[in-house]
Amino acid sequence: MGSVTLNNIRKSYGAVEVLHGIDLQVDDGEFTVLVGPSGCGKSTLLRAIAGLETISDGQISLDNEVINHLPPKRRDIAMVFQNYALYPHMTVAKNMGFSLRLAKESKSEIDRKVRAAAGILDLVPLLQRYPKQLSGGQRQRVAMGRAIVRDPEVFLFDEPLSNLDAKLRVQMRSEIKELHQRLGTTTVYVTHDQIEAMTMADKIVVMRGGHVEQMGSPLQLYDRPVNVFVAGFIGSPAMNFIDATVQNGTVITPSGAILGPAPDSLPDGSAVTAGIRPEDIFLSDSGAETTVGLIEPTGAETQLTLRMDGASLVMTTRDRVTLSPGDAVHIRVTEGKLRLFDTQSEAAIW
Amino acid sequence: MNETARPYYWAFISLCGAVIAVYILFPIFWLFLASFKTRDQLAQLPIAFWPEEPTLQAYRDLFDSGSQSSQLLNWPTLISNSFTVAVTSTIIVVILGTFAGYAFARLKFPGRDLILGGLLVSRMFQGAALLLPTYRLMNTLGLQDSLLGLILLYSAFGLPFATWIIASSLREIPVELEESAMMDGASRLQAMFLVVLPLATPALITAAMWHFVGAWSEFAFASILLESSANKTVTIGLASFVELFTLEFQKVGAAATLVAMPIMVVFFFGQRYFTRGLLAGAVKG
Numbered sequence: 001m002g003s004v005t006l007n008n009i010r011k012s013y014g015a016v017e018v019l020h021g022i023d024l025q026v027d028d029g030e031f032t033v034l035v036g037p038s039g040c041g042k043s044t045l046l047r048a049i050a051g052l053e054t055i056s057d058g059q060i061s062l063d064n065e066v067i068n069h070l071p072p073k074r075r076d077i078a079m080v081f082q083n084y085a086l087y088p089h090m091t092v093a094k095n096m097g098f099s100l101r102l103a104k105e106s107k108s109e110i111d112r113k114v115r116a117a118a119g120i121l122d123l124v125p126l127l128q129r130y131p132k133q134l135s136g137g138q139r140q141r142v143a144m145g146r147a148i149v150r151d152p153e154v155f156l157f158d159e160p161l162s163n164l165d166a167k168l169r170v171q172m173r174s175e176i177k178e179l180h181q182r183l184g185t186t187t188v189y190v191t192h193d194q195i196e197a198m199t200m201a202d203k204i205v206v207m208r209g210g211h212v213e214q215m216g217s218p219l220q221l222y223d224r225p226v227n228v229f230v231a232g233f234i235g236s237p238a239m240n241f242i243d244a245t246v247q248n249g250t251v252i253t254p255s256g257a258i259l260g261p262a263p264d265s266l267p268d269g270s271a272v273t274a275g276i277r278p279e280d281i282f283l284s285d286s287g288a289e290t291t292v293g294l295i296e297p298t299g300a301e302t303q304l305t306l307r308m309d310g311a312s313l314v315m316t317t318r319d320r321v322t323l324s325p326g327d328a329v330h331i332r333v334t335e336g337k338l339r340l341f342d343t344q345s346e347a348a349i350w
Numbered sequence: 351m352n353e354t355a356r357p358y359y360w361a362f363i364s365l366c367g368a369v370i371a372v373y374i375l376f377p378i379f380w381l382f383l384a385s386f387k388t389r390d391q392l393a394q395l396p397i398a399f400w401p402e403e404p405t406l407q408a409y410r411d412l413f414d415s416g417s418q419s420s421q422l423l424n425w426p427t428l429i430s431n432s433f434t435v436a437v438t439s440t441i442i443v444v445i446l447g448t449f450a451g452y453a454f455a456r457l458k459f460p461g462r463d464l465i466l467g468g469l470l471v472s473r474m475f476q477g478a479a480l481l482l483p484t485y486r487l488m489n490t491l492g493l494q495d496s497l498l499g500l501i502l503l504y505s506a507f508g509l510p511f512a513t514w515i516i517a518s519s520l521r522e523i524p525v526e527l528e529e530s531a532m533m534d535g536a537s538r539l540q541a542m543f544l545v546v547l548p549l550a551t552p553a554l555i556t557a558a559m560w561h562f563v564g565a566w567s568e569f570a571f572a573s574i575l576l577e578s579s580a581n582k583t584v585t586i587g588l589a590s591f592v593e594l595f596t597l598e599f600q601k602v603g604a605a606a607t608l609v610a611m612p613i614m615v616v617f618f619f620g621q622r623y624f625t626r627g628l629l630a631g632a633v634k635g
Binding site: 072082085099 | 531533
């Protein structure tokens, strides 16, 4: 068992409060990703769970036992740091066995556990090397090996892939996910990369300014964001936002182009922010008129930047595009995919 | 600088370096060579650079209990006293400097940077200005003419710089390494001893070397505090020796070589750490 419960976690540095009462439940075996822009408090929250950061108020529990007062070494939690934090003066084997050595396990037992963990991560041939002799991906794996060798209740990852190049990041992302599926250890993972969050998480927690904006499964957040921030943060390319008004039961742009139907609850004349995912826009013979600005083929799909009412709209299509910049095209929004947000509060309306 | 000028530039720099090295080292080398000559060879004209028949007689005279120089100055005692003072104060300075440096590097407390800066400022006082107050203080404490007094004094003088060097070096070591160790089950002290200090070895060696050399060659305070011949150190011995044997320059050379030997040994084994330790914090890693 390894469920983590956070109750009203607050953290202040002097007069500045950086975490404003966070509540979060991470179930046993769940892969939870904390995501948000820099400075949103996600790393602070992770470090608080680790015990590396004290909290000003609230309760952190592991399997219903409050662990606020316990030092990191007594929490049975392992952490993988952003810069890996491998001990430079120790070989891979010594790095991985360090926690077992501190726990005074026998040499043969340490050897056995290190070899087992190294086997899982393909590190056996590297056991006698020093960290400086390893590539970025190998170091990342050693850092994970050091965590799994202890067989802890919870793994914490603090932006572990941010130092890797794009290709390696994709590979390691899969490896971490596979590892989680294999070991089933409760994991809390911090990243600012929403693609990592989407691809890896059972549950995503979107944070901003020390608050939780929304939590839920990746597709819940993608399909039903609770506000403009979450809608814009989750998804790549990001959701398009257009100022619009409700007229005769439809949502129209300032130039009069119809985006789709409006809910009955919104009276005529209501100002709204319309949100449309790039894949929910399609070219059509009729509909709102736009001008093609930019065409970016990526192979599998093409990304078009369209100009409408002085704003830019991004759409993606899997069709081969024969258009040129400057061409006029008509677009429509897939039925049922138009999202509406309150212009003032930015909360989702529909 | 263009490509053709570059070799000339480096040749010029190297030449300047060589001239400065010869300028500084020649007197020391001359003294060293003199220690292998006889008194007659030293007096002969024209001056011979290399000893014609190298001899260790001057060194034997220092330790030969029958010789005049040995009766006036007991070199084994002088050396033993200097070792006691230099080694003990080095151990004290490195141990206390390590803990203090760690505190300055890692812990947050009011006035931390001010105090660390203050430590460095304390190094800027001329030692001579402190001679009299130190003498009175030692007298009051009953520590004059004792090796313990000198050990405490040297430790107090050496601690600020050692602390500063060690703190600078520890600040370069990512705090995540320590946090990682603590997540792995280490206490703060274990994290410090098992992870941080092995990585700070160059700084620890530098601090130790710097202090040892300073303590070994210190003269002013030793000369005003130590009175009995049983407590005197090599620098005082050497000063007395130069006065007594001005005309026997080969013996002066031998004594000076003997006194300089531990420092040379320390630098020989520690020099690769020395620049690394002193440069800690100078550039981003």
